[in-house]
Amino acid sequence: MARHLVLILGDQLDHHAAGLDGFDPKQDCIWMAEVKEESDHVPSSKQRIALFLSAMRHFAKELKSREWPLDYIPLDSRKNTQTLNGELKRAIDRHKPSRLIMTAPGDWRVLQKLRSTAESCGIPLEIREDRHFFSTVRDFAEHAKGRKQLRLEYWYRELREKTDTLMKDGKPIGGQWNFDQENRAAFGKDGPGAVPRPNRFKPDVVTSEVIDLVNTVFADHPGSVAASQEGFGWPVTRAEALLALKDFIAHRLSNFGQYQDAMWANEPWLYHSHIASALNLKLLSAKEVVQAAEQAYNNGLAPLAAVEGFIRQILGWREYVRGIYWMNMPDYLERNALNATARLPDFFWTGKTDMACLQDTIQQTLRTGYAHHIQRLMVTGLYTLLAGIHPKAVHEWYLSVYVDAVEWVELPNVLGMSQYADGGVMASKPYAASGKYIDRMSNYCKGCRFDPAKSTGEDACPFTTLYWDFLMRHENLLAKNPRMVMQIRNLNRLSPADRKAIRAQAAQLGISKGS
């Protein structure tokens, strides 16, 4: 019998989480469970499953070394029901706790499951605020109250002030809130040069065992994983996550802002931090990451534009999408403002396409579980937006393939920011662009059989064809958006013959319209 059963989920691996406040090893017990359902509800990639299971097992080892009572259900244990509800019910039967306690789960689906199980067993479930974040879901709802339109910039400023981050005498350091104008450079024709390689961690015994398990149990899941530094290199412990953070701050932060949007073929890592998975699993605290970046600026290690650009992603965007998610779930999942109905092309699961930008981004994703923001937004996301792929199918793909994918952050980014399926809650306009944007920001087009400047003909770039086709399909709606004026004006310059030829070319691209 346990007094309290403390539930810890795979993305709550923080020894200082609120759920553990007041934990008494003499009376209480911790519960953790590996269940197939969490990797099957969308077909999680092998990289993602390996990361979650390995990080959970390492965390469990740390708990055991503190001699804290822990009921840990491995994926391959004989009686595992492979569902969260099933395992929680069995744990309640075993421990007969008077109360279940946990830190607030990140995902709406998981919260409903745990609540319904607790209710059906007649046991109170105490849910505590997640202190990992700078703001609460209620703070965001308060901020949103009475506003016709939400915009990141205002929320971000509010949090900068509240947390006194990059502020002096109540004003933003450097005299402005935002250095976006300095943060949009491409690499130029010589490419990124010698970018300092990020820390990749060699799988230890625990991770290697997990990788074997994943390759057996989830053999048909997307992507690949192997027990070598090239085959899997993500931080799976807090110690490794701290090394990854330190390495980023010392070697790549100073160039982060400037090259934040730039892409280059066969260069998956560039000047990004690669810490989203460690943050989302709570191996790192968001506060310590922001503090480390601010400290780097104070110590003269990185310029203000880079540090502000990086801090905005975490203090701004990450908190913003969490607020949007909780304010709009569960309806958000069903939004489809542009009535997109097409099927996700099969090449999203293989990378087998002759569009060089998509090939590189998807193959890298399946191999590493990672792509940086602009690859997600302006390559894969742009293609699905322009092609009119059903937003739910797009959401499920992103949730499956990225190591940092957890629904509360993935869904608003995919459905809102990249697919405009929420009709403008997240973004003030669709991120629609032609192949010329990709050409400007990368070297992909140099190695591609298509020409980004062409919308019709044998070598027309599918992005460019679909871009014009997208504007035509949604002309009435987009013409009402003041931020789309330029794009609609350019559309209006096309002759009826051009429009007809583009429509015919788009129809030939073989995008299945679905139902």
Ligand SMILES: Cc1cc2nc3c(=O)[nH]c(=O)nc-3n(C[C@H](O)[C@H](O)[C@H](O)COP(=O)(O)OP(=O)(O)OC[C@H]3O[C@@H](n4cnc5c(N)ncnc54)[C@H](O)[C@@H]3O)c2cc1C
């Ligand atoms: C279509 C799409 C899907 C995305 N899916 C996810 C996802 O499943 N999980 C996820 O954590 N991020 C997601 N993002 C946001 C962002 O692309 C990733 O956080 C980032 O690419 C992770 O790589 P990094 O750690 O190297 O980030 P960096 O480029 O180094 O950025 C630093 C940190 O800022 C935070 N951040 C940056 N942009 C965002 C953003 N838009 N929203 C929230 N946090 C942000 C992340 O924690 C990230 O680690 C998505 C973006 C898009 C456009």
Ligand code: SF4
């Ligand atoms: S030409 Fe078009 S398809 Fe080819 S890499 Fe450039 S944007 Fe991608």
